[in-house]
Amino acid sequence: MKRRSLLLGGIGAAAVASALVWRPTDKGAPHNAYFADLNRMLKQEGPGKPVMLIDKARLDHNIDLIAASVGENKTYRVVVKSLPSIELVSYIMARANTRALMLFHQPFINLVASRLPDADVLVGKPMPVQAARTFYQKLDAAGGFNPELQLQWLIDSPGRLLQYQALARELNVKMRVNFELDVGLHRGGFESTQYFRSCLEVINNDQEHLSFAGFMGYEPHLTGTEAVLEDESVQGVLAVYKSFLAVASEGGVDVSSLTLNGAGSHTLGIYEKDDTMNDLSAGSGVVMPTDFDTWHLRENKPALFIATPILKQYDSMKLPVMQELADIWSSWDPNRQKLYYIYGGYWKAKFVSPPGVPDPLFNSTNQAPVSTSNAVDLGVDDYMFLRPTQSEHVMLQFGDLLIINEGHISDQWPVFQETG
Numbered sequence: 001m002k003r004r005s006l007l008l009g010g011i012g013a014a015a016v017a018s019a020l021v022w023r024p025t026d027k028g029a030p031h032n033a034y035f036a037d038l039n040r041m042l043k044q045e046g047p048g049k050p051v052m053l054i055d056k057a058r059l060d061h062n063i064d065l066i067a068a069s070v071g072e073n074k075t076y077r078v079v080v081k082s083l084p085s086i087e088l089v090s091y092i093m094a095r096a097n098t099r100a101l102m103l104f105h106q107p108f109i110n111l112v113a114s115r116l117p118d119a120d121v122l123v124g125k126p127m128p129v130q131a132a133r134t135f136y137q138k139l140d141a142a143g144g145f146n147p148e149l150q151l152q153w154l155i156d157s158p159g160r161l162l163q164y165q166a167l168a169r170e171l172n173v174k175m176r177v178n179f180e181l182d183v184g185l186h187r188g189g190f191e192s193t194q195y196f197r198s199c200l201e202v203i204n205n206d207q208e209h210l211s212f213a214g215f216m217g218y219e220p221h222l223t224g225t226e227a228v229l230e231d232e233s234v235q236g237v238l239a240v241y242k243s244f245l246a247v248a249s250e251g252g253v254d255v256s257s258l259t260l261n262g263a264g265s266h267t268l269g270i271y272e273k274d275d276t277m278n279d280l281s282a283g284s285g286v287v288m289p290t291d292f293d294t295w296h297l298r299e300n301k302p303a304l305f306i307a308t309p310i311l312k313q314y315d316s317m318k319l320p321v322m323q324e325l326a327d328i329w330s331s332w333d334p335n336r337q338k339l340y341y342i343y344g345g346y347w348k349a350k351f352v353s354p355p356g357v358p359d360p361l362f363n364s365t366n367q368a369p370v371s372t373s374n375a376v377d378l379g380v381d382d383y384m385f386l387r388p389t390q391s392e393h394v395m396l397q398f399g400d401l402l403i404i405n406e407g408h409i410s411d412q413w414p415v416f417q418e419t420g
Contacts (some may be wrong), residue, residue, distance in 0.1 A: 026334035028373025035353035039303040039383045045409050050308040050344040056405040058303035062286045067096040069269045070280050075100045079283025082391045086115045087413035106131040110138045117144035129163040135411050136171055148396025152178040152213040156188045160416050168209035176213040183217035183237040193247045200251045214259030225265040226295045238276045271297040289388040290350055306349050307335040312341040313380050336371040348394050349386035365386040
């Protein structure tokens, strides 16, 4: 019995020691000066509900970095799905001195044609032919937007080209088409020049209804690397472009007039000195959700935040039915000592302030329960702040974007409606 007691005691001591080793450290703290100022401002000027904030000074910083990275001899194309507000897009276009946009949703194409009639639009994914038909049906012909000159439809296969050709003939319009290239992502597009040759023949034989506008290749598979222009992976992407450009040139195309689009926020910085592509895209890098905290964007600053009021506060951890478990949990984890219920929740976002906030105890779109350490000094009506993991779609969930400039709400910019 003594031996057994000794053994059990040793196991118990080991378990206690292990628990102490793996015990979480206290990561909590009050808001820093930046978020404390935002908190005070929102309590005075905010609407008392979850809001999406854009820091204008940080926005300007990011726009300037991206525009400079694109360089003087290339076009910066703003990816609108990641920045779904006409006012926001217009502001970026003006500051970056560009009229080029990339769009991914049919209603947004019509909206841009109506609100930004001088825009140059490249569709960023191959649309069903019915989506193209809907665009022309809803287009205001008197609005000033001329799709024959200002809109490029993306073509990913010979079959889709024939569908668009049939629609162009039916509607008696001329459609500009840009060909999606598979440069390594393997998410569709032309893998070889074999089928492109036949597509070029279709266009050349029907110049009344079709015109060739260029190529688009997307390579987010390079995101996790610190790739530079000379790397083999990047040169492989450019080699695909060059093979298609060679075929186009052989077919009598003036390749200097083509839109040769590539990159994205993650990889745009690679191509500043490249002379193959002349049109580079970026969207989310302007506002910097957490998914874009990558190597090539290391100098960009987070400019987009969710701010949500605290509805309820408890000075100890509480769980329904299992209060003993809550007491043990809070004793072991110092970041589970206080409990707050925030307004809303279950967004694609991560808490950024106060520091050290774990994931909510459970997901709720109504009142998410959030625990913190005792070092957090917030109360009811104070705000907590999150960074979205992505900007697209998440930005559409909060109504008008609140633009923060010099410590005040300077503007409210409406966001797109997903239906149209």
